[in-house]
Amino acid sequence: MSGQLAALLALRHPVATKATTLAAFLGRQPRLFQQSRRGTADLSTRGTDGEQAIYDKLIDELRPNKLAVTDSSGGCGSMYVVEIETERFRGLSRVKQTQLVTSLLKQEIREMHGIRVLCSVPPAA
Secondary structure, three states, rough: OOOOHHHHHHHHHHOOHHHHHHHHHOOOOOOOOOEEEEEEOOOOOOOOOOHHHHHHHHHHHHOOOOEEEEOOOOOOOOEEEEEEEEHHHHHOOOOOOOOOHHHOHHHHHHOOOOOEEEEEEEOOO
């Protein structure tokens, strides 16, 4: 199955995220992190050095429930998509959530062409 076909099928799958769909389209695996009720489950796969740097910084600083980092430039490190869900966003506007992420990645952003940040808050318990 081609990466493009896999991406189209992933769009119809309710569990698929934008980052995983993009990664399927590019024929790559995104760096994923999810936290379960039993503890932390690191589902990351080996990605580019840029993905790793962004992933590590956001994990350390924001302690997300979910995190996906994808190099959307095909591996050259000029564009990234970050999907992040963390309790730290509760009560913040979408703009403030994005500003929090981009302020943490200020150094990394200087070296890239662009970044797309998709923020969310975990459902209330």
